[in-house]
Amino acid sequence: MMKLKLKLSPSFPTLLLVGFALVAMPLLGGILGVNHLLDEMVQQGQQSVSIAAEITLANRQLAESGLALKRAAGQYFVLEDPALKQRLDNAHRSFIDTLGKLRQMPWNNQQQTLLSVLADQEARLFDRLQSAPSTGAKQFENFKSGFDKLSQTQMIIAEQASQVIQGQISVMSKTSDRVQQTMFWQAAAMILLSMILATFLSWLISRPVQQLAEAIRRLGKNDLDTRSTIQGTQDMVYLGDQLDWLRYRLQELEEEKLRFFREVSHELKTPLTNLLEAVALLSDEVVGKLNKQQAEIVDIMCSSADDLQQGIEDLLDYNEALCQTKTHRSLFDIGQLINDVMERFDLSLRAKRLRIIDSVAAIHLTADRDGLAKTIENLISNAVKFSPDGGEVKVTSDVLFNTLRITVCDQGPGVPASEVSQLFQPFFKGTRQPVHNRQTCGKLKSSGLGLAIAKAHIEGQGGKLSLVSTPSWGACFQITLPFKEQESAIHD
Numbered sequence: 001m002m003k004l005k006l007k008l009s010p011s012f013p014t015l016l017l018v019g020f021a022l023v024a025m026p027l028l029g030g031i032l033g034v035n036h037l038l039d040e041m042v043q044q045g046q047q048s049v050s051i052a053a054e055i056t057l058a059n060r061q062l063a064e065s066g067l068a069l070k071r072a073a074g075q076y077f078v079l080e081d082p083a084l085k086q087r088l089d090n091a092h093r094s095f096i097d098t099l100g101k102l103r104q105m106p107w108n109n110q111q112q113t114l115l116s117v118l119a120d121q122e123a124r125l126f127d128r129l130q131s132a133p134s135t136g137a138k139q140f141e142n143f144k145s146g147f148d149k150l151s152q153t154q155m156i157i158a159e160q161a162s163q164v165i166q167g168q169i170s171v172m173s174k175t176s177d178r179v180q181q182t183m184f185w186q187a188a189a190m191i192l193l194s195m196i197l198a199t200f201l202s203w204l205i206s207r208p209v210q211q212l213a214e215a216i217r218r219l220g221k222n223d224l225d226t227r228s229t230i231q232g233t234q235d236m237v238y239l240g241d242q243l244d245w246l247r248y249r250l251q252e253l254e255e256e257k258l259r260f261f262r263e264v265s266h267e268l269k270t271p272l273t274n275l276l277e278a279v280a281l282l283s284d285e286v287v288g289k290l291n292k293q294q295a296e297i298v299d300i301m302c303s304s305a306d307d308l309q310q311g312i313e314d315l316l317d318y319n320e321a322l323c324q325t326k327t328h329r330s331l332f333d334i335g336q337l338i339n340d341v342m343e344r345f346d347l348s349l350r351a352k353r354l355r356i357i358d359s360v361a362a363i364h365l366t367a368d369r370d371g372l373a374k375t376i377e378n379l380i381s382n383a384v385k386f387s388p389d390g391g392e393v394k395v396t397s398d399v400l401f402n403t404l405r406i407t408v409c410d411q412g413p414g415v416p417a418s419e420v421s422q423l424f425q426p427f428f429k430g431t432r433q434p435v436h437n438r439q440t441c442g443k444l445k446s447s448g449l450g451l452a453i454a455k456a457h458i459e460g461q462g463g464k465l466s467l468v469s470t471p472s473w474g475a476c477f478q479i480t481l482p483f484k485e486q487e488s489a490i491h492d
Contacts (some may be wrong), residue, residue: 014233017127019201023194030190037179037186044175048168058101059161065095065153069122070147077140082485092126111160118153125150156461177464208232208240215243224251268312274302276305311449332369334397334404335360341376342395349393350383357394365404365482372456378450379408386412386474394473406482410487420467426452451477 001075069091076084099119107115125138125146138278208230224247230240247463281287282298289300338360349356383393391411408461415423422428454477458465463481471475 016205019197019204023197023201024189024192026190026197028185034183034184037182041175041179042357044207045172052165052168055102055105055161055164058098058105059158061098062095062102063100063154063158064120065091066147066150069095069126073147074140076129076134077135078137080135087128088129092122095122102161104122105161105164107160107164107210111157111164114160118150118157121146121150121153136470193364203233206234212236212239212243215240215247219243219247219250224254234411268308270304272309272312276309279305316340321416328368328370329366330369331364331366334363334365336404337373338395338397338406341373341380344377345380345384352384352387353390354384354387355392357392359394359396359398361397361399363397363399363404363483364479365483368457368461371461372479372481375454375457376406376408378454379479382475382477383408383410383412387411398481402483404479404481406479406481407468407470407476409470409473409476415467423467424451424455424465428452464492 069088072084072087072091075081096119099115099122103115105113114193126145128146129143204409211228211230211232215226215230215293218226228240228244230236230243279301282290282294283302302313338358342356342358348354380393380395387393387410394407394408394409396405419428423480455465458479458481461481463479465477465479468476468478
């Protein structure tokens with residue numbers, strides 16, 4: 001099935017080429033459409049110019065034919081030469097031919113009627129000229145009114161020809177406006193379509209990239225159970241398969257690491273227990289009284305053994321926090337839980353003369369009580385460790401927007417900005433560490449696992465542990481957990 005999917009999916013370069021082709025197609029279609037419109041406008045312009053030229057030429061020829069007819073008639077009647085009658089016939093035929101050309105122009109009905117009137121006038125006048133009983137200058141005067149009417153009708157037709165030419169110009173202007181408007185809307189439509197296709201192509205390309213980024217973020221958050229499903233080109237699907245292989249490999253390494261933690265921790269606990277018992281026997285002087293130098297050596301051994309035991313227990317706690325698949329949830333009072341945890345630090349608080357400022361509400365929550373108790377214990381332990389002698393430790397809890405917040409603050413040196421990103425990493429120890437005192441057993445060095453353990457417990461319950469900025473305080477850690485109102489109402 002995977003092989004079939006790879007075969008059917010295009011490669012990334014192929015997808016890009018197809019995408020660019022799809023984006024270019026509307027633009028190419030727009031260019032072809034514009035070219036067609038321009039051709040139409042050019043043809044319309046050529047046709048209008050041709051009509052204007054032809055109608056102007058025909059109108060001028062008609063005027064010349066009318067003058068030639070009048071001149072030929074005048075010569076024929078004044079000179080009384082029968083040979084001149086042929087010129088009159090030629091002028092008549094020229095007038096009729098020119099009038100026929102004018103009839104082919106795009107006249108309206110009224111203008112066509114006017115041409116018919118002119119043709120009738122010329123025909124009647126020519127018939128009268130031919131059927132005249134005699135010639136002579138006085139006889140020609142009888143045709144003056146006919147020639148005047150013919151000339152007036154020609155002038156009216158010339159004016160109508162100008163209107164026809166203006167109409168062609170108007171048609172060209174309307175065609176130009178229509179083509180311009182059509183080109184504008186075509187360009188807008190093509191640009192919009194290209195943008196839609198480009199957006200779709202961008203989504204098609206970015207979707208597998210986002211899926212890869214999301215899969216990488218899950219790996220970064222140590223989510224090794226969710227399979228990487230990448231939908232896209234062959235290249236992206238192949239990267240998703242490689243990322244899934246990496247997830248399986250990380251799962252194997254994580255299991256090997258946790259198995260190593262368990263085995264090493266358990267292997268060290270037995271000899272360490274024997275070592276602690278031996279050191280306790282020496283410290284109690286069961287085998288004999290110790291001199292001052294020997295007592296100092298026993299104190300160092302005691303402190304180092306306690307450090308090692310705390311480190312092993314932290315490793316076991318961290319392993320347990322990471323491996324927990326189910327949490328033991330129960331309903332309990334947050335205020336009572338915090339008070340119970342703070343009681344364990346009563347001697348430490350007195351030793352450093354620390355004052356507790358608490359604002360803990362009576363809130364009932366359904367969660368993993370032991371995991372939350374370990375987290376709060378780690379946070380208060382850090383607050384006590386980093387607070388100066390005679391300082392204050394603040395512990396608060398409240399509910400805001402269906403979220404329970406528990407905050408623990410100290411008056412220590414705080415966390416440098418450069419170390420915030422590594423603060424919850426396993427085995428990380430900040431540069432601002434409290435001065436370690438080895439005068440008595442039980443004052444331990446940090447293993448660098450406390451915050452990592454606390455973070456694992458909280459995230460296992462769907463919550464979050466973070467460092468928050470609070471003015472006038474050193475380091476402030478805040479626990480946030482999902483909270484439902486009915487949880488508080490159960491025991492109210």
